[in-house]
Amino acid sequence: MTALQVRVEIPERGVAVDETFDGAGVSALVGPNGAGKSTVLAAVAGLLRPRRCRVVLGDRVLVDTDAGTWLPPHRRRVALLGQDPLAFPHLDVRGNVAFGPRAQGVPRREAGSRADAWLERLDIAHLAGRRGSELSGGQAQRVALARALACRPDLLLLDEPLSALDVEVAADVRHVLRDLLHGSDTRVLLVTHDLLDVVSLAHDVAVVEGGRVTERGPAVTLLDAPRSAFAARFVGRNLLRGTVIAPGQVRLPDGLVVHGRGDLPVGGEAVALCDPADVAVHVGPVTGSPRTVIPAVVTDLATHAGAVRLWACTPSGVRVGADVTPLACAELGLRAGTAVTLAVKAQGVRILPAP
Numbered sequence: 337m338t339a340l341q342v343r344v345e346i347p348e349r350g351v352a353v354d355e356t357f358d359g360a361g362v363s364a365l366v367g368p369n370g371a372g373k374s375t376v377l378a379a380v381a382g383l384l385r386p387r388r389c390r391v392v393l394g395d396r397v398l399v400d401t402d403a404g405t406w407l408p409p410h411r412r413r414v415a416l417l418g419q420d421p422l423a424f425p426h427l428d429v430r431g432n433v434a435f436g437p438r439a440q441g442v443p444r445r446e447a448g449s450r451a452d453a454w455l456e457r458l459d460i461a462h463l464a465g466r467r468g469s470e471l472s473g474g475q476a477q478r479v480a481l482a483r484a485l486a487c488r489p490d491l492l493l494l495d496e497p498l499s500a501l502d503v504e505v506a507a508d509v510r511h512v513l514r515d516l517l518h519g520s521d522t523r524v525l526l527v528t529h530d531l532l533d534v535v536s537l538a539h540d541v542a543v544v545e546g547g548r549v550t551e552r553g554p555a556v557t558l559l560d561a562p563r564s565a566f567a568a569r570f571v572g573r574n575l576l577r578g579t580v581i582a583p584g585q586v587r588l589p590d591g592l593v594v595h596g597r598g599d600l601p602v603g604g605e606a607v608a609l610c611d612p613a614d615v616a617v618h619v620g621p622v623t624g625s626p627r628t629v630i631p632a633v634v635t636d637l638a639t640h641a642g643a644v645r646l647w648a649c650t651p652s653g654v655r656v657g658a659d660v661t662p663l664a665c666a667e668l669g670l671r672a673g674t675a676v677t678l679a680v681k682a683q684g685v686r687i688l689p690a691p
């Protein structure tokens with residue numbers, strides 16, 4: 337599969353990313369709003385012209401600002417699909433899908449049969465004669481996908497392709513994408529805010545925070561053991577960062593010590609990870625003998641899979657989630673502003689190297 341090297345530096349947007357994507361298929365870029373994910377895609381697609389940028393796809397240099405190389409978007413063999421699929425309204429669906437190959441010089445008949453094949457594969461052959469302006473959101477997104485793939489791009493950029501669709505249609509299109517992308521040799525960069533996209537589509541994940549990649553690794557590793565603050569939130573874990581002071585002990589910046597499993601060298605930066613289901617909430621004295629006891633103040637409550645997810649803020653300003661039953665929540669009188677003590681057994685805490 338074609339490797340992709342991306343170096344994008346845009347100081348005015350606070351973006352400085354330098355990554356190589358050369359493993360299997362779909363790499364997801366995740367991160368908070370404004371982190372720089374779409375900026376990276378736009379630079380790779382050629383919609384932005386940063387002052388410093390180098391993008392190499394296989395053996396083709398698409399951009400190298402140091403060498404004065406800049407290929408225009410239509411010569412990159414890169415397709416970008418966003419959340420608002422734009423079909424040419426005056427062309428029918430078949431014409432829309434055949435348009436790209438035609439523009440690349442493919443003869444009319446061949447472009448038409450290529451379009452038919454993609455419409456068939458995406459299960460939208462029955463829409464072939466519809467106008468681009470007569471499609472639902474899910475149909476339009478499938479047509480856009482067919483249109484992108486009919487050009488046989490070396491790289492497909494997907495910028496939140498499912499976020500404008502309702503849950504059922506998104507699930508449907510995600511399924512189609514999964515079938516198409518797994519086993520295909522098209523390299524894909526996928527920007528998403530949806531955990532399901534990562535779970536079902538991504539092989540590899542880069543976490544972008546504040547314009548930098550703060551964590552990178554196989555999707556299964558990130559889902560199991562996230563090490564950046566964003567990735568932990570993304571997969572619903574608590575993450576506390578500090579310094580290892582003894583085997584299985586991490587001191588947080590406010591002096592609190594978290595006990596857990598792990599034998600990292602003393603003095604190193606580490607993260608302590610725990611599941612909200614393993615955090616007990618106390619008002620008043622703590623019972624039992626948990627190893628980690630953290631004073632905190634409740635900031636908010638939310639329903640979560642039949643339970644209440646309580647969020648509390650520690651003295652060092654870290655948000656920690658804890659799952660409590662609705663009954664316990666009512667009996668303890670938990671509400672925003674309540675001072676609580678969070679208790680976690682060492683068994684429920686994993687200590688990993690900080691990213």
Ligand SMILES: Nc1ncnc2c1ncn2[C@@H]1O[C@H](COP(=O)(O)OP(=O)(O)OP(=O)(O)O)[C@@H](O)[C@H]1O
Binds near residue numbers: 350
């Ligand atoms: N057209 C633009 N002109 C100037 N600055 C921009 C422009 N678009 C985005 N930015 C800035 O660039 C930075 C990165 O934005 P970008 O849209 O790439 O983030 P993102 O990670 O894709 O966010 P989101 O998840 O909200 O889509 C932000 O500070 C943003 O304000």
